Amino acid sequence: MNLQKQKCRIWMPVAMAIFSINIISAQDELLQIRPFGSNPGNLKLMFYDPGNITEKSPLVVVLHGCTQMAKSCAEQSGWNKLAKLHQFYVLYPEQIVLNNPENCFNWYRSADQSRDKGEPASIMQMITHLKKNKSIDTTRIYVIGLSAGGAMSSIMMAVFPEVFDKGGVMAGGPYKAAESVMKAGPSMMGMISKSPEEWGNLVRKENPNYKGPYPELVIFHGGIDPIVITNNSNQLIKQWVDIHQTDYEEDDHYVKFENNEDIEVTIYKNKQKQEVVRYYRINGIGHALPLDTGNCTTQGGKTGMFAINKGFHSTFWAAHFFGLIKQPYQITGETVVKPESSGLTYSVPFHEGSTYYWNMAAGMWITNGKQTHSITTDVDQQSGYIEVTETNANGCRLEPCKLWVEVKK
Secondary structure: OOHHHHHHHHHHHHHHHHHOOOOOOOOOOOEEOOOOOOOOOOOEEEEEOOOOOOOOEEEEEEEOOOOOOHHHHHHHHOHHHHHHHHOOEEEEEEOOOOOOOOOOOOOOOHHHOOOOOHHHHHHHHHHHHHHHHOOEEEEEEEEEEEOHHHHHHHHHHHHOOOOOOEEEEEOOOOOOOOOOHHHHHHHHOOOOOOOHHHHHHHHHHHOOOOOOOOOEEEEEEEOOOOOOOOHHHHHHHHHHHHHOOOOOOOOEEEOOEOOEOOEEEEEEEOOOOOEEEEEEEEOOOOOOEEEEOOOOOOOEOOOEOOEEEOOOOHHHHHHHHHOOOOOOOOOEOOOEEOOOOOOEEEEOOOOOOOEEEEEEOOOEEEEEOOOOOEEEEEEOOOOEEEEEEEEOOOOOEOOOEEEEEEEOO
């Protein structure tokens, strides 16, 4: 084996095994389903049914990192807790050592980067099987992955755009950032850069006759990740804004998300001013899954060597981006207002001992009642969301509530 091959051999277990935490039993047992199809990628289908589904419900496909398995992925990420609270199914495709010695999804192999063969075809067969046998809302299917699973998540969205409403990539990279094991290391080191159009063309080539919308994308990445350099997320953003026919210029940027100084958010919108890419950069951490552990409904997951408590539950915010989180109540107030209106009142139910954090869109501001359940506002010319997050007497943050206010003459 030459030196270049040796380097690639070192990179794969070290880099993609970063999420390889000791396997811990999940809160609820996962069910293995077999057979589910011809399974050309030779994967396992592991499935979580929260047991409280009463109507057609969403499905989230969660892809693990190297040396990890479905159980440890479920335990660390906290997806099952959210599934039970908000009533959706979770599919955990699971790699086997026979396919890859480090249990990585083979994101860097050209044989596993198209819709009709290899691991993507197996994952799609799992989804098809579940659609036939479970009460799944086929318009609300999502995919998200960690590290190697994040890279495979990019592949699934690129080759099956008609299947996924939205998707997420955590410490991964763009579709076809590498097409062989020899190119995997340079890719992860952030050495592969292309123009937005060049990245977009790689996706379009896989779907020459597809005219429909592509999934919206949420990205999470540690700001000092030494294994998958953050340039991978920059290149992924380029690819996805181009696919959505918009530019690489950020539309909104928040340096302190939810008052957390370590969470930076950048938003990219299309020509219709709709959000298509959201990027969470978690400052101060490397190649790790950021969590907010605890018993509150907006908290979850379990820490480990590479799963860190940052007061930011990335799984919750991914589910929020997907539209899976049910609001605890509605904001009351006018939804259509005239330009330069003043003295508008918006409120939510009052709870003794609670505080309320309101976030106003540009051109809207609070004139009275800040941090209470009822605020008075003025608006200028621009429509936008009013959002409130309640922290109750027990110190638990509730799920955020949003209301769209249209400013119209």
